Amino acid sequence: LHSLLAKMEAAPPAPELDTTTVRDITDLLSKGDCYCLNEKSSNPHTNLFVGDHRLGLVSDADEQLMIHLQFNETVKVHSLRFVGFNLDSFDAEMAPKVVKLFVNRPSMAFSDCEDVQPTEEFELTESEMASPDGVEKLVRFVKFQRVNSLSVFVEENFGGDESALGGLKVYGVPVLGTNMGDFKRQHPDPTQG
Numbered sequence: 255l256h257s258l259l260a261k262m263e264a265a266p267p268a269p270e271l272d273t274t275t276v277r278d279i280t281d282l283l284s285k286g287d288c289y290c291l292n293e294k295s296s297n298p299h300t301n302l303f304v305g306d307h308r309l310g311l312v313s314d315a316d317e318q319l320m321i322h323l324q325f326n327e328t329v330k331v332h333s334l335r336f337v338g339f340n341l342d343s344f345d346a347e348m349a350p351k352v353v354k355l356f357v358n359r360p361s362m363a364f365s366d367c368e369d370v371q372p373t374e375e376f377e378l379t380e381s382e383m384a385s386p387d388g389v390e391k392l393v394r395f396v397k398f399q400r401v402n403s404l405s406v407f408v409e410e411n412f413g414g415d416e417s418a419l420g421g422l423k424v425y426g427v428p429v430l431g432t433n434m435g436d437f438k439r440q441h442p443d444p445t446q447g
Contacts, residue, residue, distance in 0.1 A: 276332045279426045287324035291364065307420030310339040317417045319408040320364060328429040331398035336378060337388030337421030347414035349383035356405040357398060367407050373397050380412055388421060400429060
């Protein structure tokens with residue numbers, strides 16, 4: 255028992271979770287739970303997080319995209335950075351123009367966007383999307399305090415048949431540092447009455 259206590263005392267303390275400094279929280283996404291509606295199979299949403307604008311996400315049937323981001327813990331969202339697709343041969347017509355955000359609506363579909371008021375809406379410009387660093391758009395922080403999921407709806411672009419996005423980053427802070435993936439679902443014991 256004493257040796258166990260000595261080991262516990264000698265162990266370095268767990269690092270404190272910084273819940274005040276705004277940072278890139280894209281690493282807090284539960285990537286296996288994220289998805290995109292109307293994505294081209296050769297350019298899926300997972301390319302948005304690779305860091306190479308030449309790969310990117312491209313829509314399939316029309317210009318609309320519904321990107322669903324699921325976080326593995328509750329976060330406060332401060333802003334999003336949108337990066338244009340394939341900036342070396344940038345096609346402004348494919349760049350997102352009208353983007354709507356919906357907080358904590360994990361099963362949003364295109365039809366829901368007509369019935370539900372967005373939490374935030376942006377109108378991007380061609381020059382913003384052509385910038386090598388992309389464009390960072392601040393959200394109304396008060397409406398993004400307890401975010402578990404974020405749906406990003408690209409409603410229209412600048413006239414192209416398809417929409418394309420080279421990268422997407424989410425900036426904010428974790429709320430409590432609770433990783434929902436650490437919890438295991440408890441099943442009731444049928445033998446207990």
